[in-house]
Structure formats: structure tokens, C-alpha cells
Amino acid sequence: MDLAALVHQAIPLATIISLTALGEVYLERAGRVNLGLEGILYIGYSASALASVYAGSLLVGLASSLVATLSMSLIFFLLVEILRVDQAIVGLALVFTGIGLGDALGVSSKGLAGPMLSHSSALLLEILALLALPVASYILLQRTWLGLVVRSAGEDEESARYMGVPLAKVRLLALIVESILVSLASLYFYAYYSSGAWRAGRPLGLGWLSLGMVILGYWNPIGVAISSLLLGVLYSLRPLMPAIGIPNQVADAVPYAVVVVALVIASWIYRRTGYRPPALVWKV
């Protein structure tokens, strides 16, 4: 198999991971980490499946997915920004809430064929996820006044507050952006990647991998898109593994093992070069 074919196969998964991770980039640049991404993506996937099957329209599916992801993000905002609960526990609890509620919602669309995303709209989302949005986000975050405000919220809270940055509003905005991008990713996952068929547990792991891609892409939208694409290439190598003697169950773990190694190398490089991501996110 040649490289072009591999990249071509990698694009669908990379689209999902890149959209999800780009949303998280905004939030982490604004100084918060949402560990609940896995659950939010899952509930978005199930909500879009349920609504698409019963309304027969992908727009309704997108809307319902957006409602689901937004309400999860709102819980995160209320608990973390207003009540100052530790963001780690809120995120982890949202993982379980999202998966459990997602299964409860999705199970009634099990075995029913939903509408599928047309190739042209899928292509549009792919270009958006891997090209347009990363570049636009990079310009927005690094070259505009609004981006400076967002990034300042992720560096030094006190200084940002003295300079008049409305921290809570900035983070709410970032959470809303994240919800929108995750709902797009979940719709694409449901209606294109899994061809309009809901199955329990299908997107499990993708949310966690997206969180990893944020680190590998160095909190930089373009870097995130590139690392998502590389992860996609890794996944498209997955079917070739049994042929060279790796058992199926072990092959399942190969992407995770590669991501661990990549994270180790990347973190080591970041540390050696003294190149530093958002201060509130990087605890060393």
C-alpha cells in the first residue's frame, strides 16, 4: 500500500479526532482541561443517532447532538467555574455520565438504519477539520485580540483578571466552541464513519486519544491537525497487523502504545527545549 492510499484511509478518523481535539485546544488555551471529552463525544454520538433515526434528518441529529454536548459542558462550567470543584473529578465523572446516558439514549436506535452523510458534506467536514479550522484557529488564537484574551486566561489568572479579562465568560465561550466542534465530530462519526448504524461502545477511546493529540500537537491548532492525521495513518495500518503475526487483541492496543511513546518523547522534548504550553495546564 502506498502512502497516498494510507493518508486517504486515515482521513475519516483524523477528522473526528481533529475536530474534538481542536475544541479542547480552545478550552486548554483558556486554562481549563476537560477530561470528560470521552463522555461528551459519546453522548453526542448517541444523541445524533437517536434523533437522526427518528426524525430522518441529519440536521435534527446535529441539533440534538449539540443539545447533549452543550448540557454536559454547562455542567462542567457550573461545577468548575462557579462552584470551584476540582476540574479532574468533574471531567472524570462526566466520562461515566456521558457513556451511561449515551448508551441509554442510543440503545433505542440499535439495529435501525439512519440517514447517511453525503460524500460532499463529508468532504466539507474533512476540509473543515483538517485544513480550514486549524488555520483559522491558529490565526484567531495567535494573531488576534480575542485570541490574546483567551490565551491570557490560560497563563496567569490573577494578571488576566487585573487586566479586565472576564475569565468565566472566556471559558464559557471556549466550552461552547468545544461543544459545537464535538457535536460535528460525533455526527460525522455516526452518519459517515459508522454509516448511520449505532452500536454500543463504538467511539470509546476516541475522546481520550483526542486529549492526547492536544498535547502531541503542542496546543497548536495546526499541530493538532497534523498529529490527528498521523494517528489516523496509524489506525489505517491496523488491518495489516494480523498479517505480520500480531494477534488481533494485541493490535487493538498498538495505537495506545504508540501514543504513550509519542507522549513520552514529546513531553521530554518540550521539557528540554523549555518551550512551554499554557501555564495553568502544564503543571511541572
Add this chain to the structure above:
Amino acid sequence: MAAIKLVERAPMERGNPLLYGAAGLVAGIVIAVAIGALTPAGISGTLHAFVKVFSSPSFLALSLPYFTAISLSGVGLALAYRASFITIGAEGQLILGMITGFWLLYYMLPGLGRISLLVGSAISVLVGSVYGLLVGLLRVYLGVNETLVSLMLNYIALSVLNYLVSGPWSVGGFTKTDVLPAGVVVSSLTASLVALIVLVALEVLYRYTRLGVAIDSIGLARKMAMTYGINYARVILKVSFLSGGVAGLAGFLYLVSGAQRLYSTSYGPGYGYIGILAAWLAGLRPLGVIASSMLLGLLYVMNTSLQLSGVLPSFVQAMQAVIVLSVTAFVALSRYRIVVS
């Protein structure tokens, strides 16, 4: 328009977190039962399963193996979280504890009875510790994000389990192993008593040793702790080693008292993940984990009756998470006064 504002109270004016936590528990249970409306069981079915689990002592006995696994995973995580070491690796360490235990008891030391239990538990603890220490080493020396690495290590442990039960250790073409010999099976009561002893020992460690103070101080004010001569790297390494070890023990005890064989599931056993919830529900106190794990273990038993009405097992975990979220939100609320202006 009336505006609702939260005003932070002075430390002496704060509400009693226990009372607020109890209110949060009640509210959480109400919400958890209410979201049962989304499932095929409906609110009434969920409520029925809930009441049934809490009304009969026989369910308490049924929940003991889960209590053992959840409490031991949770207590290690509680100490780790106190040091701001957000690992979620208990699941993988628990799986490795189960695998090691089975390998030793079934293949390596058959017919030794009680002695093999001692040897098996010691080695399972060691394997869990080393797997936990790996995360700590990467965190301390290379600055790798511990949450993600521990999660990925969980997936790797799970795939090892799935490989073993479907390949080399599989019996009769099913994705499960043979049952452990009767000589090494322990009653669930004994196993949970062992867990209790470990929990009390860790409470003592947390309250009365230098390590306990160091763990707290690192979590609360790391720079100050380091200024006062606490070695950050060493504390994190100790905590990761310790939490991995108890999670390994959790897997071993669950194997000999509950599961008695290894089998494959796509989600994995999951007790290491419930341990995360147990740790936070207990307010990160080792002794509190006893109460929180009993509650979460009992809720876990609901799975058996809910599954009959077509509810997936993940739903009970969502109920547990909702209860934990509600309790932590209410406890946080005790620090504020609600002002309507």
C-alpha cells in the same frame, strides 16, 4: 430581574460539609433515579431496582466482592489525588493483578493451597506497584501527563487480558479461562476483611506518617512544600507505587473471592474506574472510602436486575457518577452563601 450570586463565606461561617454532602447524596440519588426515565426500565423500574438492593441484606453479601475491588482501587487513588497526581490507572493495575494471580494460582503453584495465596497476593501487589510506578516515573522525570498515560496503560492491560483469554489460556473455545481450583478460593467476607485492614493501615499511614503529611502538602501548596525540603519526585514515586500495589491487590482478591476465572469483556472489569468515583465520594479520605465503596458496590449489584429489563451496565456507572457529582457540588456549596438581589 433577580440576580443570583454566590458569595464566598469566611472559613468559620462555612456550612458543615457532612450535612451538605448528605443533602447532595439525597439529591444525587433522586437525579440518578430520574434519569432512569431514559432507559427501557423507566423511572419505576430503576426505583424498584434501587429499593430492592437497599432493602435486603442478601444484596450486601452479593456486593462484597465489588466492595473489595472498588475500595482497594479507590483508596490508592485517594492518596494519589491528594498529591495532585491525577492517575486513572487503577483499572489496568487491577487487571494485571488478576492476570498475575491467575497465572500463579492456576499454572505456577497448583496444589499449594493457602501458601500459594500468600505468594500470589505478594507478587500481584508487586506487579501492580511496578505498573503504577511506571506512570510516576514518566511523570516525574519526563513530565508526561499522568492521566493520559495511565489511561492508555489501562487499554494495554485490557488487551493483554483479552489476548490471554481468547488465545493461550482459553478453555473450550470460549473467551474465558478455567475456574480456579477450590483450594485457593476465598470467601468474599474474608477478602473484604483483608481490604478493610489495608484501608485502615492506609488511613494510619495518611494521618500519622511523614509520607501522609508530604502527600497533603504537595497537593495543597507544592512550591511551599518543596521549599520546606519535601522531595516532590520521591513522594510522587511512592504514591504511584503504593496506589498501584493496592490496585493489584484489589485485582487479586477479586479474582480469588469473586470472579474465580478470567474472562473477556469489551469494557473491562471497570472496578478501577468506579474506584475513582469512590475516592472522590469519600472526600479523598482513606477511611471514608469504606463507606463510599459500600454504597457504590451496592449500586453495582443493581446491574443484575436492571440488565433483565434491557439496561446496559454502563447506566449504573452513570448513576454512580451523577451521585458523586451531586455530592461534590453540594459540599462545594457549603463554602458559599447564595445571595438573591
